[in-house]
Structure formats: C-alpha cells, structure tokens
Amino acid sequence: MPAPRVLIFGVLFVGIVVFGFWLGETADDQVGGDRIVIEYWEKWTGPERQAMADLVDEFNASQDRVYVKFLSVSSITRKLMLATAGGNPPDVAGIWAADLPVFSTNGALTPLNPYAERAGIEAGDYLPSVWAQLVVYDRLWALPTTPSANALHWNKRLFREAGLDPDKPPRTIAELEAYNDRITRFNDKGDIVVLGHLPTEPGWWNANWSFWFGGDVWNGEDAVTATGEANMAALDWIASYPERYGVGPLLGFRQLSGVFASPENPFFRGRVAMALQGPWMYNFIQNFAPEDFEWGVAPFPSLKAENYGTSLVECDCLVIPRGAKHPEEAFAFIAWLQEPAQMERLCLAQLKFSPLAQVSENFYARHPNPHIRVYRELAESPLARFRPQMLTFNEFSADMGSAIDDIMRGAESPEQAAEILQERQQGLFRRKYDNWQKVREERMKEWDQQ
Amino acid sequence: MTRHEKRNLRVGLIFISPWLAGFILMSLYPLISSAYYSLTDYSVLSKPVYTGLDNYRALMSDELFWQSLWNTFYFAALSIPINLVAAILLAVLLNVDLPGKKIFRTVYFLPSLVPMVCLGVLWQWMLNGQMGLINQMLSPLCDVINAVLGTSVNPPNWLADPAYAKLGLVLASMWGVGNAVVIFLAGLQDVPRSLYEAAEIDGCGFWRKTIHVTLPIISPVIYFNGIMGLIGSFQVFAVPYVMTNGGEGPGRSLLFAATYVFNKGFQAWSMGYACAVALILFVIILVLTLLATYVAERHIYYAGK
Amino acid sequence: MSSKTAQLLQRFCLYVLLLVGAVVFILPFAWMLSTSLKPLNETMTVPPRWLPSHIQWDNYPRAIEEMKMFWRYTGNTVYLCAMTVIGTVLSSALAAYGFSRIEWRGRDKVFVLVLATMMIPFPVVMVPLYTLFRELGWIGSFKPLWVPSFMAGAFNVFLLRQFFLTLPKELSEAAKIDGASEWQIFCQVVLPLAKPALIVVALFQFMATWNDFLGPLIYLTDQSDFTLALGLQAYQSREGGTDWHYLMAASTLVVIPVVVLFFFTQRYFVEGIATTGGKG
Known part of the structure; x- marks a missing residue:
C-alpha cells in the first residue's frame, strides 16, 4: 500500500505551503512599542514627502498614545482601492480630492462628518473652493493637506525678445494667441524653436479647458456636455494650433519635451514661453531653470474678459478608508494636521498656500515663492473651479486627452472629436449614474449608521 | 470495474489532485463566476447588482472594446507571421555548421530572457522619436532616400504616431524571437538526413530544400507556435502598459484586449463589465483555436501518421 | 568558379548575414548599458550619443537609491x-x-x-x-x-x-x-x-x-x-518624468540575474525549450 508514504509527502507538501504562509507574512517591524500604530499611505515623493515625514515625526513625539507609520505609495488610487476591497486598508491615505466621488460612491471611505463635528471642524474654517470638493453627496469625506490653483506662468526674457512688455501678460485668449504668434519661431528646417504657448504643454488639465471658456463638461447632475458651447470653443481653440503651426512641427516639438523635473523641461529651457502651471513651479525653477530665469504668474487668459481670474483649484487630502482598523486615532492625527501651526508648516515646506480661511500674519513673509499670493487669490475668487464630481470623470478625462491628441494630430475635426466623445461618455456616465440611483438610498443609510 | 482498475483510478486521481484543484479553483470557478458577474453591475466593494444583459448590450456599441479587439488582431496578424518567418529563417541559418554557431545561438536567444517590464522600458527609449537609437539609425537611411528621390521622408515618431505605434511594438516583440528560434532549431533536428540527401540528388538548392523538405516536416511546430502566439496576443499587457506609462497610446493604438479588461476592472472599477469583456475574449480564443486545429489537421504533416 | 569556391562564398555570405543580425540583436543591450553609464545631460541630446563622454558608475548606486x-x-x-x-x-x-x-x-x-x-x-x-x-x-x-x-x-x-x-x-x-x-x-x-x-x-x-x-x-x-x-x-x-540613465541602470540590474542564470544553465534552457516545441 502506498498510503503512508503518500501521507508523508502530503504532509511535506502542506508543510511547505504553511511555511510559505508564515514566511510571507511580512513581519511588521515593532515600531511604536505598545502604542496604537496607524498606517498612513501617501503619494508624495522627494521634498514633498519629507515635509510630511517631519510632521509625522513631530506628531509621534508630541504624544504617546498613537504612532503613525508613514509610507510612500505609488499609483495610490488603485492601490488604495485594491487594499480597501481586500479588507486590509491603511488607516489614513493621502489622495486627491478629485478621486472622492469615485471612492465614496464605491463605498471605499468612512464619512468624516461625525468626527469633524466632535472635533469642531467646519466649513467656515476653510477656503470655500477647497471645502466644496471634499463634500460629495452632502457628506464630508476628507480633510485637506495642500491645495493648489493653476495659473499662467510666463518667461519674461522671451516676451522681451519678441518685443512684448514682459510685465503685461495676456488677459484674453485672443491676446494669448496674438502673443503666441509674436513669440513662435521656426528654424530653416521648419522645426519649431520657440513656441509661445501649447495647450498640451504640460496638458495636465486637458479635460477642463472649458472653464476658461465659461462653461463645464457636465451639467452638474446627470449629463455630459462635451459638445456644449464652452467645450467646443475650447476644442476649436486647440484645433487652431495644428492649423497655424503645422501638425508635423508640433509633433516633433512635443517629442522633445519628455522630462518635466529636469533642466530639459521646455519651459525652463525657454522653448515654451507660456504655460498653465501651478505653485510647485517655484521649486522646479529653483532647481532646474538657468540662474537668470525671469518669470511671472498671473491668471490664465479666458475667452471673455469677465471670466478673467478663473482657475482650477485642486487639493491633496486625507481620507480614512472603510474598514480602517483605528478610525478614531486616524482622525486624531488628521485633526492635529488641521491646526494652523501644523498646516502652515506643511504648506510652507511644500511651497503651497494654505487651505485654511485664516492665514497667519507672517505666512506670506516666510513663504519663499514671491508669487504665492497670486495662487491664493485665484483660489479665493468666486471664479475658482474644481474638477467635476462626475462619477466617470477619470474615463472622461482619458477620453478627452485622446480626443485632443487626435485634434492636435489633425486626425479629427473638433466637431467630430466632440461628438464621438459626447456620445460615448454620456452612455458610460448614464449607466453608472442609473446604477447609482438604484443603490443610493441604501448606501446613504449605511453611511448614516457608520 | 475490476479491483485493479479501481485502484488505478484512485491512485491516478491522487496523483493528479493538485492539477484537479487548480482546474476547479483557477479555471472552472473563475469562468463560471465571470459568467455571473458579467450579468451584474459590480464594483469591487459593493455587492453585485443584477442587471441582466445590460453589459453585453453596452459592449456591442462600445467602440473602445472593438478598437481593443481590432488592435489585438492587427498586432497578432502583423507580429505572428513576421515572427514565425524570422524565427524559421534564423533557425535554418543557425542550423548550418559554422564556426561560432553556439555564440550566435546565445546572442539571438538572450533578448527573449529580458523581463517584459525591462523590455517595455528599453524599447520606449529605443523608439523615442528624437533621442532613440532606432531613429538614429534610420535617419541616414532617410537622408539617402531623400537625396536620391528628392522626397522629404523623416523617421517616424514611433510611439507618438498611431500609424507606427503598433509597428514599434512588433519591432520590440521581434527582438524576443529567440525563444521560437530555439524551438524551430529543435524541430529541424528531427528532419531525417536521408530526405535532404534525396533532395540534393534531385538537384535542389538550399532554398528549395528548405521549402520542400524542411517546412512540411516542421509544420506541427509552426502550428503550435502560431496557436501560442495567438493566445499570447490576448495577453499582451506589460510592454504597451510600460511603454505608454499606463496609457493607451496615441489615438488608442496601443489599447489591447488585456489592457481593456484591466482598465475596466481595475481602473474604472466596472468589474461586471470587465467580466463580460473577458468572456467574449474567451469565446473568441476558443473559436479561433478550434478553427486553427481544424485547418491544421488537413495541412499538417505528422511523422507518425 | 568551382563548386567548392561557390560553397565557400555561400558560407561566407551566410556568416556575414548572421554577424550583422547578431550585432542588431546586441545593440539594444549595448544601448541600455551605454545609457546607464551616461550623465543625465548626455541622455537628452538630439541626435543621441552612442557612448558616454566619461563612464558614470555612480548611476547604479543612485538608481538603487532612487x-x-x-x-x-x-x-x-x-x-x-x-x-x-x-x-x-x-x-x-x-x-x-x-x-x-x-x-x-x-x-x-x-x-x-x-x-x-x-x-x-x-x-x-x-x-x-x-x-x-x-x-x-x-x-x-x-x-x-x-x-x-x-x-x-x-x-x-x-x-x-x-x-x-x-x-x-x-x-x-x-x-x-x-x-x-x-x-x-x-x-x-x-x-x-x-x-x-x-x-x-x-x-x-x-x-x-x-x-x-x-x-x-x-x-x-x-x-x-x-x-x-x-x-x-x-x-x-x-510623476515628474523620466531619468533615462537611472532607469536603464535599474533595468540592467533586473536583467542581469536572468542572464547569469542562463549562462549557468544554458544546456537545460535550450533542451527545455526544444522539448516544448509542440512535439505533442
């Protein structure tokens, strides 16, 4: 009978598997002693990460109940969703406010209203444009870390060389394009040497150009409006680039702008004179631009003069995933970060402006970026906008990027591109929206019980 | 059943039990539950909500799905024959007794060992329109063409141009042809010498021998490689994912079937929809394999038969 | 021309063909290695440089650190x-x-x-x-x-x-x-x-x-x-773009163990692939 030996082998086989289970369990380093350890995932790297790491150390030293374990995580939105679904999420995670609609709809987050109420944190403490993006379905899902607002950044030397007043940035799209034509230069081979402005440089807000054309890409509730007046005007504007400067030269030009955080960045190298960018530029210019780089910051031009001062406000924020093991302690840490002293230190170290309504007197004096007030004023303005809280905004955004790419390559007219986009995205959004309506009531009840 | 047969059945089943467990858990269960999820609206965290054939209905008019299928087939139709021809050609050349044969074999084989992610990173760099090595080599060629014909051809912006992106990927996949070369080399060892000698007596040259003797004999190997290539093209994911930094390529030219399942399931969190896509892919593969087997049975030479 | 010289010529052509092919197959490796030893600014030149002006070994520890x-x-x-x-x-x-x-x-x-x-x-x-x-x-x-x-x-x-x-x-x-x-x-x-x-x-x-x-x-x-x-x-x-020199150094480090393994087990590799050649 072979049975006993088979048994031995079977035991060995199972033994290895068990051994694997035991070995594979990453032994949690016993930091923090007998304190409650909360895990905090953050997307930042480099100096931005360091700024938060210093604050985490300070928090850990400031009390002896909670210990925050700070981890840097790439592709954080996917990782967080996977971990939350897998039932093993961190206690705190730093994501972008733009992700809140998807995360909250999927039930991946803990509503923070009760916590905030107990801690006395309320809307009035923050910039309205920041607070508004933290609230989805009338519930608070996150508290802010560092916000930003985007603005026109321009290279004064290139303005001067083109005979333009370096201290007078364009205020309307028409002006922008007039400047653009003055600045843009070609070489003998027909390659672009200097470009005044290019919407896809860097093109990080491709889905939101309609803001500066006085509109949005959805109606705020149940319909995508990619073929609406504002977005069409934006797409027509983008289509004017390949028409004026040629598809080939633009394509060649774009291939050369690979690395953002390096001296090869086309803006620092003086290859592009104007760009839609954010407050982080100060840091990159310090590190990578030539010594004599002269630059200015102003609101990005808009189609109509009355919309001058529009910007897209974004915000990094902290959430407590659903199923987090220590939500109370997690919130204690988040609330500690919201105190003006900590918040301003973080914003100073990350070279951002503060998301809090009240700013201490010497904040701007201590801020290295001379233009920081411009961004803050943009975020304070009633014209400040934020990413649509549309359930399928990520898909919309990717699709829009693709449409703009087609337009830039001259493969499609703006009308064609917008119509295809509208039909596809409306269908996609409608399906998600309808399915959400089916479970909405039930979900809301769940949240209120939490 | 005799006692002996019973015993054999029992022992046999014990031996194959690891596979059986894998079959049930890793193949059967996923396929069945895929079928169920495909009828629901299912995002990772919430319970699946039954929606009937909704996903399939949406799928029929989902251009991106069709585009991902088209891209997959386009890539398969381009890369499988090219790679087969290149592999057979190289195998035939490497089969000739030449000094340094072994070194050559190693050189041609090595790239197929490069991990996919490295391959993607490396070829993203090789194919860079401005700073890449490929265009560095092509541009003198273009200069010659331009000088002779008076045209103004420029090397393409591989990964930025939808017309060339897939071609770039084919180039990268050709670099890894070594695997197939070794398989064909082994197949070539099975060709009886006597057949070559007979062909030589009939006055056949090198190429005619290859076409009339070698190819028919290694046809089962060609079939096997073709099928594996087909299934492989439904798994193309890592290289385009890395090359496009997780995107879909210009004009969605690098959106493949596997990428689409991933995007729908793990990016948009529409897992029910992703399952519907996956099931349709499975049916397509099934039909194609059966078709290929049917065709192969009529045209393949098997030594035993 | 005798048939012997013809044969010799044929073999010579074959040899050259294989040699050219081998160079083409080696090139991406060489390019990876060369890039991994360049300073940053030399990775970004148009047209590209074949070889680094000086070998920057430092890229490897830096890539590991990054x-x-x-x-x-x-x-x-x-x-x-x-x-x-x-x-x-x-x-x-x-x-x-x-x-x-x-x-x-x-x-x-x-x-x-x-x-x-x-x-x-x-x-x-x-x-x-x-x-x-x-x-x-x-x-x-x-x-x-x-x-x-x-x-x-x-x-x-x-x-x-x-x-x-x-x-x-x-x-x-x-x-x-x-x-x-x-x-x-x-x-x-x-x-x-x-x-x-x-x-x-x-x-x-x-x-x-x-x-x-x-x-x-x-x-x-x-x-x-x-x-x-x-x-x-x-x-x-x-985020923030690509440092090609570090990336190539890191890629090289990921490839090397596989290549080393191959050289030690070459015989089995080739045999193994040969037996999978669908002789079923």
Missing part, C-alpha cells in the same frame, strides 16, 4: 521565485505522473481538459480570481502569487507528461514486479530520470515569476511587498 527599496524588492522576488518553483515542480510532476504512467479510465479525456486550460489567458480570469482571493483575505499578501503554483499549471503538466511518456514502460513494470508501490516508482525510478525535465520546468517557472507584472500589479498593495518588475515600473511611471 528605487527606494531595491533590495527589499529583490528579496520579495527571490522569495516568490523560490516558492513558485518548489510548488510548480512538485505539483506538476505529480500530476504529470498521473497523466502518463498510470492507466486509469477517462485519463486521456481529462488530459484534453489540461490542454484546453492552456488556452485561457490570465486576463480572462483575473477579475473573478481577484474576487476569490479577496474573499480569502489574501489581497495585499504574497499568497495569490504563489499558492496557485502548488496547483500544477497546465503547461508544465503537459511538458512533463511528454517527457514521462518517453521513459520506457518496462522500467515501471520491472519495479512493480519487485514489489514497488506506485509512489516508490514515482520517487525512485521516474523522478531521478526526469531531472533534466524538472530543471526545465523550474527554470521556466523562475523566469515566469521574475517576469510577472500583471499579477503583482493587482494583488500587491503595499509598496514594501513589491517585486522587482513592479518596483521598476513604479519607478518608471512616477
């Missing part, structure tokens, strides 16, 4: 490779034995199922598998990546079965007459003879695990659990 937990990733990958290799070799050998050396009713019909499962690409089953592992609470651990290898993958079973079939039946029968059990035959007769084939399966599995990207991408959540392939991709796709 990738953060490079050694941790290496450890994770090695751990996964070890587990999957053990699992695959053990389970596939068992299953292959059951499919080749024991006659039982319905065996060949079941074997068709083995062949059929070879046709299921991972993307087709990844969503339900993710759900399954999620129910088990395995997301974020290594388990989804190695436990399945203990369940005999179809391809390896197929490969080993082909090999086991070539071993003469008489061997088993002689052992049986000596009173050996099926199990003893498996351990003492078949496995020792099958060593080359087992090494091949082990090598393939090692390569597959070292290579795997999609699996780790959906199952691993904690950055410190990443494999090298995933870590490399995370480094490549991080």
Whole structure:
C-alpha cells in the first residue's frame, strides 16, 4: 500500500505551503512599542514627502498614545482601492480630492462628518473652493493637506525678445494667441524653436479647458456636455494650433519635451514661453531653470474678459478608508494636521498656500515663492473651479486627452472629436449614474449608521 | 470495474489532485463566476447588482472594446507571421555548421530572457522619436532616400504616431524571437538526413530544400507556435502598459484586449463589465483555436501518421 | 568558379548575414548599458550619443537609491521565485505522473481538459480570481502569487507528461514486479530520470515569476511587498518624468540575474525549450 508514504509527502507538501504562509507574512517591524500604530499611505515623493515625514515625526513625539507609520505609495488610487476591497486598508491615505466621488460612491471611505463635528471642524474654517470638493453627496469625506490653483506662468526674457512688455501678460485668449504668434519661431528646417504657448504643454488639465471658456463638461447632475458651447470653443481653440503651426512641427516639438523635473523641461529651457502651471513651479525653477530665469504668474487668459481670474483649484487630502482598523486615532492625527501651526508648516515646506480661511500674519513673509499670493487669490475668487464630481470623470478625462491628441494630430475635426466623445461618455456616465440611483438610498443609510 | 482498475483510478486521481484543484479553483470557478458577474453591475466593494444583459448590450456599441479587439488582431496578424518567418529563417541559418554557431545561438536567444517590464522600458527609449537609437539609425537611411528621390521622408515618431505605434511594438516583440528560434532549431533536428540527401540528388538548392523538405516536416511546430502566439496576443499587457506609462497610446493604438479588461476592472472599477469583456475574449480564443486545429489537421504533416 | 569556391562564398555570405543580425540583436543591450553609464545631460541630446563622454558608475548606486527599496524588492522576488518553483515542480510532476504512467479510465479525456486550460489567458480570469482571493483575505499578501503554483499549471503538466511518456514502460513494470508501490516508482525510478525535465520546468517557472507584472500589479498593495518588475515600473511611471540613465541602470540590474542564470544553465534552457516545441 502506498498510503503512508503518500501521507508523508502530503504532509511535506502542506508543510511547505504553511511555511510559505508564515514566511510571507511580512513581519511588521515593532515600531511604536505598545502604542496604537496607524498606517498612513501617501503619494508624495522627494521634498514633498519629507515635509510630511517631519510632521509625522513631530506628531509621534508630541504624544504617546498613537504612532503613525508613514509610507510612500505609488499609483495610490488603485492601490488604495485594491487594499480597501481586500479588507486590509491603511488607516489614513493621502489622495486627491478629485478621486472622492469615485471612492465614496464605491463605498471605499468612512464619512468624516461625525468626527469633524466632535472635533469642531467646519466649513467656515476653510477656503470655500477647497471645502466644496471634499463634500460629495452632502457628506464630508476628507480633510485637506495642500491645495493648489493653476495659473499662467510666463518667461519674461522671451516676451522681451519678441518685443512684448514682459510685465503685461495676456488677459484674453485672443491676446494669448496674438502673443503666441509674436513669440513662435521656426528654424530653416521648419522645426519649431520657440513656441509661445501649447495647450498640451504640460496638458495636465486637458479635460477642463472649458472653464476658461465659461462653461463645464457636465451639467452638474446627470449629463455630459462635451459638445456644449464652452467645450467646443475650447476644442476649436486647440484645433487652431495644428492649423497655424503645422501638425508635423508640433509633433516633433512635443517629442522633445519628455522630462518635466529636469533642466530639459521646455519651459525652463525657454522653448515654451507660456504655460498653465501651478505653485510647485517655484521649486522646479529653483532647481532646474538657468540662474537668470525671469518669470511671472498671473491668471490664465479666458475667452471673455469677465471670466478673467478663473482657475482650477485642486487639493491633496486625507481620507480614512472603510474598514480602517483605528478610525478614531486616524482622525486624531488628521485633526492635529488641521491646526494652523501644523498646516502652515506643511504648506510652507511644500511651497503651497494654505487651505485654511485664516492665514497667519507672517505666512506670506516666510513663504519663499514671491508669487504665492497670486495662487491664493485665484483660489479665493468666486471664479475658482474644481474638477467635476462626475462619477466617470477619470474615463472622461482619458477620453478627452485622446480626443485632443487626435485634434492636435489633425486626425479629427473638433466637431467630430466632440461628438464621438459626447456620445460615448454620456452612455458610460448614464449607466453608472442609473446604477447609482438604484443603490443610493441604501448606501446613504449605511453611511448614516457608520 | 475490476479491483485493479479501481485502484488505478484512485491512485491516478491522487496523483493528479493538485492539477484537479487548480482546474476547479483557477479555471472552472473563475469562468463560471465571470459568467455571473458579467450579468451584474459590480464594483469591487459593493455587492453585485443584477442587471441582466445590460453589459453585453453596452459592449456591442462600445467602440473602445472593438478598437481593443481590432488592435489585438492587427498586432497578432502583423507580429505572428513576421515572427514565425524570422524565427524559421534564423533557425535554418543557425542550423548550418559554422564556426561560432553556439555564440550566435546565445546572442539571438538572450533578448527573449529580458523581463517584459525591462523590455517595455528599453524599447520606449529605443523608439523615442528624437533621442532613440532606432531613429538614429534610420535617419541616414532617410537622408539617402531623400537625396536620391528628392522626397522629404523623416523617421517616424514611433510611439507618438498611431500609424507606427503598433509597428514599434512588433519591432520590440521581434527582438524576443529567440525563444521560437530555439524551438524551430529543435524541430529541424528531427528532419531525417536521408530526405535532404534525396533532395540534393534531385538537384535542389538550399532554398528549395528548405521549402520542400524542411517546412512540411516542421509544420506541427509552426502550428503550435502560431496557436501560442495567438493566445499570447490576448495577453499582451506589460510592454504597451510600460511603454505608454499606463496609457493607451496615441489615438488608442496601443489599447489591447488585456489592457481593456484591466482598465475596466481595475481602473474604472466596472468589474461586471470587465467580466463580460473577458468572456467574449474567451469565446473568441476558443473559436479561433478550434478553427486553427481544424485547418491544421488537413495541412499538417505528422511523422507518425 | 568551382563548386567548392561557390560553397565557400555561400558560407561566407551566410556568416556575414548572421554577424550583422547578431550585432542588431546586441545593440539594444549595448544601448541600455551605454545609457546607464551616461550623465543625465548626455541622455537628452538630439541626435543621441552612442557612448558616454566619461563612464558614470555612480548611476547604479543612485538608481538603487532612487528605487527606494531595491533590495527589499529583490528579496520579495527571490522569495516568490523560490516558492513558485518548489510548488510548480512538485505539483506538476505529480500530476504529470498521473497523466502518463498510470492507466486509469477517462485519463486521456481529462488530459484534453489540461490542454484546453492552456488556452485561457490570465486576463480572462483575473477579475473573478481577484474576487476569490479577496474573499480569502489574501489581497495585499504574497499568497495569490504563489499558492496557485502548488496547483500544477497546465503547461508544465503537459511538458512533463511528454517527457514521462518517453521513459520506457518496462522500467515501471520491472519495479512493480519487485514489489514497488506506485509512489516508490514515482520517487525512485521516474523522478531521478526526469531531472533534466524538472530543471526545465523550474527554470521556466523562475523566469515566469521574475517576469510577472500583471499579477503583482493587482494583488500587491503595499509598496514594501513589491517585486522587482513592479518596483521598476513604479519607478518608471512616477510623476515628474523620466531619468533615462537611472532607469536603464535599474533595468540592467533586473536583467542581469536572468542572464547569469542562463549562462549557468544554458544546456537545460535550450533542451527545455526544444522539448516544448509542440512535439505533442
């Protein structure tokens, strides 16, 4: 009978598997002693990460109940969703406010209203444009870390060389394009040497150009409006680039702008004179631009003069995933970060402006970026906008990027591109929206019980 | 059943039990539950909500799905024959007794060992329109063409141009042809010498021998490689994912079937929809394999038969 | 021209052809190596430079540093490779034995199922598998990546079965007459003879695990659990653009172990691939 030996082998086989289970369990380093350890995932790297790491150390030293374990995580939105679904999420995670609609709809987050109420944190403490993006379905899902607002950044030397007043940035799209034509230069081979402005440089807000054309890409509730007046005007504007400067030269030009955080960045190298960018530029210019780089910051031009001062406000924020093991302690840490002293230190170290309504007197004096007030004023303005809280905004955004790419390559007219986009995205959004309506009531009840 | 047969059945089943467990858990269960999820609206965290054939209905008019299928087939139709021809050609050349044969074999084989992610990173760099090595080599060629014909051809912006992106990927996949070369080399060892000698007596040259003797004999190997290539093209994911930094390529030219399942399931969190896509892919593969087997049975030479 | 010189000429042409091809195949490696030793500004020139002006070895330690937990990733990958290799070799050998050396009713019909499962690409089953592992609470651990290898993958079973079939039946029968059990035959007769084939399966599995990207991408959540392939991709796709010199240095580091392994096991590799050549 072979049975006993088979048994031995079977035991060995199972033994290895068990051994694997035991070995594979990453032994949690016993930091923090007998304190409650909360895990905090953050997307930042480099100096931005360091700024938060210093604050985490300070928090850990400031009390002896909670210990925050700070981890840097790439592709954080996917990782967080996977971990939350897998039932093993961190206690705190730093994501972008733009992700809140998807995360909250999927039930991946803990509503923070009760916590905030107990801690006395309320809307009035923050910039309205920041607070508004933290609230989805009338519930608070996150508290802010560092916000930003985007603005026109321009290279004064290139303005001067083109005979333009370096201290007078364009205020309307028409002006922008007039400047653009003055600045843009070609070489003998027909390659672009200097470009005044290019919407896809860097093109990080491709889905939101309609803001500066006085509109949005959805109606705020149940319909995508990619073929609406504002977005069409934006797409027509983008289509004017390949028409004026040629598809080939633009394509060649774009291939050369690979690395953002390096001296090869086309803006620092003086290859592009104007760009839609954010407050982080100060840091990159310090590190990578030539010594004599002269630059200015102003609101990005808009189609109509009355919309001058529009910007897209974004915000990094902290959430407590659903199923987090220590939500109370997690919130204690988040609330500690919201105190003006900590918040301003973080914003100073990350070279951002503060998301809090009240700013201490010497904040701007201590801020290295001379233009920081411009961004803050943009975020304070009633014209400040934020990413649509549309359930399928990520898909919309990717699709829009693709449409703009087609337009830039001259493969499609703006009308064609917008119509295809509208039909596809409306269908996609409608399906998600309808399915959400089916479970909405039930979900809301769940949240209120939490 | 005799006692002996019973015993054999029992022992046999014990031996194959690891596979059986894998079959049930890793193949059967996923396929069945895929079928169920495909009828629901299912995002990772919430319970699946039954929606009937909704996903399939949406799928029929989902251009991106069709585009991902088209891209997959386009890539398969381009890369499988090219790679087969290149592999057979190289195998035939490497089969000739030449000094340094072994070194050559190693050189041609090595790239197929490069991990996919490295391959993607490396070829993203090789194919860079401005700073890449490929265009560095092509541009003198273009200069010659331009000088002779008076045209103004420029090397393409591989990964930025939808017309060339897939071609770039084919180039990268050709670099890894070594695997197939070794398989064909082994197949070539099975060709009886006597057949070559007979062909030589009939006055056949090198190429005619290859076409009339070698190819028919290694046809089962060609079939096997073709099928594996087909299934492989439904798994193309890592290289385009890395090359496009997780995107879909210009004009969605690098959106493949596997990428689409991933995007729908793990990016948009529409897992029910992703399952519907996956099931349709499975049916397509099934039909194609059966078709290929049917065709192969009529045209393949098997030594035993 | 005599036929001998003609033949010589033909061989010479062939040689040149192979040589040119070899250079083309080597070039990407050379380019990777050359880029990995350049200073940053030399990676960004148009047209590109073939060779660095001076060799910057420093890129390697810097790349390791930039990738953060490079050694941790290496450890994770090695751990996964070890587990999957053990699992695959053990389970596939068992299953292959059951499919080749024991006659039982319905065996060949079941074997068709083995062949059929070879046709299921991972993307087709990844969503339900993710759900399954999620129910088990395995997301974020290594388990989804190695436990399945203990369940005999179809391809390896197929490969080993082909090999086991070539071993003469008489061997088993002689052992049986000596009173050996099926199990003893498996351990003492078949496995020792099958060593080359087992090494091949082990090598393939090692390569597959070292290579795997999609699996780790959906199952691993904690950055410190990443494999090298995933870590490399995370480094490549991080925000703020690409440092090609570091990226190439990191890629080189990921490729080198595989190449070294190849040189030590060359014989088995080639043999192994040869036997998988669909002679079934």
